[in-house]
Amino acid sequence: MNITQTNKFANNQKEPTAKTGISILQLIFFQRKYILISLGFMIISVLLNLTSPLFMKQMIDTAIPEKNWSLLVGLIIGLISIPIFVTLFTFLGDKYNHRIGAYVTDQLRKKMFYKLTHFSPKTYNHLKSGDIAGRMYSCGEVGDLYITQFVVPGILHGLMFIGITGIMIYLNWKLTIISLVILPIMFFLSKKPAMSIRNISQNVMQLQQELSSYTTELVQGLKTVQTLNQVQKENDYQYKWIDNYRIERTKAFIVGSFSELLNKGQQALGIGVLFGYGSYEIFQGNLSIGSLVAFVAYFSQLFGSLEKAQFGLVKGIELKPKLEMIKEILDVNDEQDFETTSPTPLKIKGEIKFQNVSFAYDGDRGQVNNINLHIKPGHLIGIVGPSGGGKSTILDLLLGFYTPDSGSIFLDQYNLKEIPLKELRSKMTLVSQDVFLWNKSIKDNLQYANPDASIQDLEKACYEAQILDFIQQLPQGWDTVVGERGVKISGGEKQRLAIARALLRNPQIILMDEPTSALDSKTEAHLQEHLERIFKGKTVIIVAHRLATIRNADSILVIKDGEVAEVGTHEELLERKGIYDQLYREQFQAN
Numbered sequence: 001m002n003i004t005q006t007n008k009f010a011n012n013q014k015e016p017t018a019k020t021g022i023s024i025l026q027l028i029f030f031q032r033k034y035i036l037i038s039l040g041f042m043i044i045s046v047l048l049n050l051t052s053p054l055f056m057k058q059m060i061d062t063a064i065p066e067k068n069w070s071l072l073v074g075l076i077i078g079l080i081s082i083p084i085f086v087t088l089f090t091f092l093g094d095k096y097n098h099r100i101g102a103y104v105t106d107q108l109r110k111k112m113f114y115k116l117t118h119f120s121p122k123t124y125n126h127l128k129s130g131d132i133a134g135r136m137y138s139c140g141e142v143g144d145l146y147i148t149q150f151v152v153p154g155i156l157h158g159l160m161f162i163g164i165t166g167i168m169i170y171l172n173w174k175l176t177i178i179s180l181v182i183l184p185i186m187f188f189l190s191k192k193p194a195m196s197i198r199n200i201s202q203n204v205m206q207l208q209q210e211l212s213s214y215t216t217e218l219v220q221g222l223k224t225v226q227t228l229n230q231v232q233k234e235n236d237y238q239y240k241w242i243d244n245y246r247i248e249r250t251k252a253f254i255v256g257s258f259s260e261l262l263n264k265g266q267q268a269l270g271i272g273v274l275f276g277y278g279s280y281e282i283f284q285g286n287l288s289i290g291s292l293v294a295f296v297a298y299f300s301q302l303f304g305s306l307e308k309a310q311f312g313l314v315k316g317i318e319l320k321p322k323l324e325m326i327k328e329i330l331d332v333n334d335e336q337d338f339e340t341t342s343p344t345p346l347k348i349k350g351e352i353k354f355q356n357v358s359f360a361y362d363g364d365r366g367q368v369n370n371i372n373l374h375i376k377p378g379h380l381i382g383i384v385g386p387s388g389g390g391k392s393t394i395l396d397l398l399l400g401f402y403t404p405d406s407g408s409i410f411l412d413q414y415n416l417k418e419i420p421l422k423e424l425r426s427k428m429t430l431v432s433q434d435v436f437l438w439n440k441s442i443k444d445n446l447q448y449a450n451p452d453a454s455i456q457d458l459e460k461a462c463y464e465a466q467i468l469d470f471i472q473q474l475p476q477g478w479d480t481v482v483g484e485r486g487v488k489i490s491g492g493e494k495q496r497l498a499i500a501r502a503l504l505r506n507p508q509i510i511l512m513d514e515p516t517s518a519l520d521s522k523t524e525a526h527l528q529e530h531l532e533r534i535f536k537g538k539t540v541i542i543v544a545h546r547l548a549t550i551r552n553a554d555s556i557l558v559i560k561d562g563e564v565a566e567v568g569t570h571e572e573l574l575e576r577k578g579i580y581d582q583l584y585r586e587q588f589q590a591n
């Protein structure tokens with residue numbers, strides 16, 4: 001499995017980093033030292049295993065007929081101790097195998113997490129959170145299982161096969177040929193159930209994946225489901241899922257059991273054939289009884305090895321869909337570069353220019369066309385306009401989440417595409433329309449923006465954002481946990497916390513997308529008074545539907561259908577009697 005486009009490894013063979021692309025086999029190669037140790041233990045355990053039937057042959061052909069008690073006791077002690085040592089060496093080998101498995105798992109997880117945190121919105125907008133969670137979980141199994149149930153059985157039983165075949169030839173070549181004819185027939189017969197198991201396991205995987213994304217979405221949308229009275233509809237879907245899952249699991253069980261039955265039947269038949277022909281060889285004086293017993297024991301071992309190798313193969317086949325799912329994520333080449341930084345930090349005044357900027361999301365969906373803007377440093381700009389016009393898209397372009405299809409954006413004299421993302425985002429802060437808070441304490445959420453902020457800094461930012469009183473009244477104050485996505489606080493409180501969080505970063509450019517939409521007019525007016533002081537000297541862009549929010553802006557842009565329809569101050573735009581004036585009158589009348 002080749003995980004990403006880069007394959008720097010093969011040449012320099014350094015330890016992988018989360019960023020580097022690498023295949024599972026290459027990951028295993030990095031553990032070669034432990035593979036050799038594990039292989040050593042496995043070879044010892046295979047060799048020990050191979051001696052048991054020879055001890056039996058010796059017992060039947062020599063010790064018992066000759067009544068050689070000392071030899072008999074020695075052989076019996078050998079037969080008792082061999083399995084104990086085999087188990088011990090197998091355990092030691094397994095210990096290293098799990099270590100290798102854990103390493104592969106860790107590396108895959110690191111790569112998955114790296115990808116996940118570096119995806120651009122183009123990719124993550126299409127991702128389902130539950131689906132990703134399922135894939136992250138799969139990594140845990142895949143790394144370990146791939147090694148312990150696929151690679152290791154392949155090596156171990158491959159070795160067993162070679163060793164056993166050699167001894168069988170030594171015991172009786174004719175019986176060996178019969179065995180080697182029987183085995184491929186058996187293998188071929190059991191291939192079909194193995195293929196069915198693969199298809200079923202793929203279905204089971206898909207169903208598990210579906211459940212994971214569905215549950216995540218359901219929890220997030222539970223309130224909507226209940227409000228829209230769609231609980232029954234969801235239950236119907238869930239019961240259908242449960243039925244489908246049960247059917248697939250039952251199929252897996254039946255095919256698995258059938259496959260086992262087939263194997264056992266084939267083994268019994270094979271042993272029967274060997275005993276038949278073996279007895280004939282004994283009558284002809286070509287084979288001793290002990291050799292036949294040993295031969296049949298080796299045949300069982302050979303069959304057991306083949307069965308386990310086949311089991312490993314089935315496991316490998318079962319793991320393939322999981323590997324594919326992980327590969328799908330790791331193969332997406334849409335990472336944002338957060339690692340590169342400017343040699344010296346940029347000092348900017350906060351001037352913003354859009355020159356003939358055009359951009360569309362998918363095809364021509366959500367276009368912004370030929371946007372030209374010039375925002376002077378320290379100015380406060382309002383963006384208004386009908387819903388879906390492209391206001392948030394302009395902020396996203398400025399934040400570097402998307403790059404223009406044509407035209408350029410400048411921050412002071414620097415073209416945006418030349419500024420490293422990390423640097424760019426250190427100059428800006430965004431209070432977005434859809435406030436995201438971690439399911440952690442208020443303090444943790446605020447310090448997320450600035451881990452060095454002291455409690456005094458938090459108090460100041462929260463005071464300016466008009467949320468300090470609320471926090472201080474809470475029984476647990478700063479330590480109050482806000483719930484997933486902030487469900488335990490109101491929309492307006494969430495917005496004010498988001499403003500406080502943004503202020504804690506104190507950057508030169510402040511972007512706000514509907515920052516006060518959930519506040520009542522009185523709270524908004526208070527907040528604005530405070531913010532106006534903070535905004536002094538900074539470049540601020542506020543997207544707002546409520547025109548009162550941006551009334552005092554130095555300039556207001558009206559964005560409609562992806563284009564700048566009007567520009568001017570509040571008074572200028574009213575005089576123009578255009579879209580802004582119409583919006584203003586609509587809101588005025590509504591109020």
Ligand SMILES: Nc1ncnc2c1ncn2[C@@H]1O[C@H](COP(=O)(O)OP(=O)(O)OP(=O)(O)O)[C@@H](O)[C@H]1O
Binds near residue numbers: 389
């Ligand atoms: N990720 C996306 N993929 C495809 N189309 C998108 C995406 N995000 C937004 N759009 C589309 O782009 C257009 C502009 O969206 P944008 O969010 O910029 O509008 P807006 O003016 O901020 O709207 P609102 O006032 O409702 O927030 C809309 O038609 C929207 O459906």
